[in-house]
Amino acid sequence: MRWAVIVFPGSNCDDDAVAAITRATGDEVVKVWHQERDLRPYDAIVLPGGFSYGDYLRCGAIARFSPVMAAVRAEAEAGKLVLGICNGFQILTEAGLLPGALVRNHHLQFRCEMAELVVENDRSPFTSLYRRGERVRIPIAHGEGRYIADEAVLDELARAGRIAFTYAADVNGSARRIAGVLNERGNVLGLMPHPERAVAAWMGSEDGLRMFAAIHRAVEEGVHVG
Numbered sequence: 358m359r360w361a362v363i364v365f366p367g368s369n370c371d372d373d374a375v376a377a378i379t380r381a382t383g384d385e386v387v388k389v390w391h392q393e394r395d396l397r398p399y400d401a402i403v404l405p406g407g408f409s410y411g412d413y414l415r416c417g418a419i420a421r422f423s424p425v426m427a428a429v430r431a432e433a434e435a436g437k438l439v440l441g442i443c444n445g446f447q448i449l450t451e452a453g454l455l456p457g458a459l460v461r462n463h464h465l466q467f468r469c470e471m472a473e474l475v476v477e478n479d480r481s482p483f484t485s486l487y488r489r490g491e492r493v494r495i496p497i498a499h500g501e502g503r504y505i506a507d508e509a510v511l512d513e514l515a516r517a518g519r520i521a522f523t524y525a526a527d528v529n530g531s532a533r534r535i536a537g538v539l540n541e542r543g544n545v546l547g548l549m550p551h552p553e554r555a556v557a558a559w560m561g562s563e564d565g566l567r568m569f570a571a572i573h574r575a576v577e578e579g580v581h582v583g
């Protein structure tokens with residue numbers, strides 16, 4: 358299979374994402390500039406972390422107007438797997454592909470540290486190699502990672518199993534400690550922690566490997582979502 362890692366002006370985790378996917382899967386990975394309009398040649402799409410457009414206005418608020426985002430939307434609607442990591446998650450919420458918003462951490466600090474997450478849903482194509490209730494170590498690095506949404510939306514996310522990960526401890530003030538959410542169909546995942554920074558023992562954790570491996574498996578087996 359072939360992956361696309363989208364590069365926006367200000368992305369800074371694109372090379373790490375490519376390296377992590379390569380390590381986890383051995384698949385072909387292509388960096389795709391944000392002005393590209395056609396993502397049909399790719400089987401899975403990753404929006405990496407970083408500071409697209411310098412985080413001006415709000416994180417992700419400008420990147421969502423990039424030409425590539427129409428293609429991301431089209432491929433998501435076609436059922437392709439789309440993974441947004443950190444700034445990628447922020448862009449997906451700004452684009453309306455995921456519910457809610459990411460706002461300034463409640464302590465107003467940029468936090469770059471290892472985080473413990475709880476796997477809340479192990480039935481998605483992104484999380485099938487984890488076990489529900491398992492605790493995994495995946496680092497965070499964000500200033501605007503506090504997930505918020507209306508209570509009704511939060512209730513629906515919980516009811517429908519669309520909360521993929523929560524933080525084991527409160528790191529940023531996120532509602533219900535939410536670290537990652539799925540779209541209704543289950544083929545788009547956004548999360549603030551960085552799985553691409555947890556793919557080798559020297560990084561302090563290899564727990565991120567299974568996310569990329571799960572995506573690979575789902576695509577190779579012909580994932581059916583929705």
Ligand SMILES: NC(=O)CC[C@H](N)C(=O)O
Nearest residue numbers: 406407443444499500501
């Ligand atoms: N690592 C990242 O992707 C950071 C996201 C964003 N720039 C923030 O600070 O919240």
